[in-house]
């Protein structure tokens with residue numbers, strides 16, 4: 687069994703981007719600039735946004751963080767997005783999810799200029815990705831593809847089972863894995879809460895991507911010997927022995943499942959850091975007016 691080290695791969699992607707920034711500077715060109723919007727004070731969102739801002743600084747990107755109270759009106763938020771859309775210095779915009787319940791997430795995403803939508807959530811980018819056209823690819827599935835590529839994991843002709851059909855992970859993941867590309871060319875089964883015989887389906891999988899948001903959901907009896915297991919879950923479980931009061935647990939019962947696998951991602955230190963690396967790659971491409979072609 688080999689651990690897929692998201693910290694290591696993310697550091698390699700960031701080092702490449704830092705070199706690109708050096709080249710841009712040497713040519714007297716503008717460096718990429720990411721704007722992040724954080725509404726409210728969800729502790730997990732605070733951590734993720736802080737990590738995005740810190741990563742930008744590490745590689746020489748500019749970043750702007752706009753923080754708003756959880757009670758911000760939808761209109762005020764949309765107006766601020768419009769200002770960022772119109773600001774020529776900003777290359778990429780992200781609105782950290784989830785948003786407070788009174789704000790229509792779909793409306794917010796649809797307000798972001800698709801050419802600055804480095805999260806790849808705007809329907810224009812989703813549609814282009816599905817059609818196989820250059821688009822911004824949502825950061826988590828893009829990061830997983832970068833990880834599979836880095837470790838040269840064979841995917842052609844393999845049966846991939848994706849657990850979870852969210853717009854930001856499961857659905858785009860199923861599309862990218864089935865694409866005629868490397869990594870890709872998988873036969874994909876997209877499963878969800880209404881799937882019957884999930885265990886039997888998972889037992890046929892050469893690759894499992896668990897993105898269901900339920901701690902330790904994938905157990906050893908669901909995994910075939912030698913399977914590749916990618917764990918997208920980041921669940922905070924109360925733990926009085928920790929200073930923070932919680933520990934992070936994935937969607938996979940890691941200790942029981944790992945010995946059966948050929949490759950597995952840990953939590954933390956697996957998919958999470960790759961999400962940040964992929965976002966930075968999208969931002970770099972946005973600054974050059976390019977999108978990512980996964981074909």
Ligand SMILES: Nc1nc2c(c(=O)[nH]1)N[C@@H](CN(C=O)c1ccc(C(=O)N[C@@H](CCC(=O)O)C(=O)O)cc1)CN2
Nearest residue numbers: 733734780781782783784805825954955956958959961
């Ligand atoms: N606008 C967006 N919102 C959300 C996205 C997204 O891609 N765009 N994805 C998730 C959260 N997310 C990025 O925003 C994210 C999650 C986890 C990590 C990460 O590095 N996790 C670490 C552990 C960090 C911790 O201590 O909690 C790890 O797994 O090692 C980065 C980004 C939902 N919202």
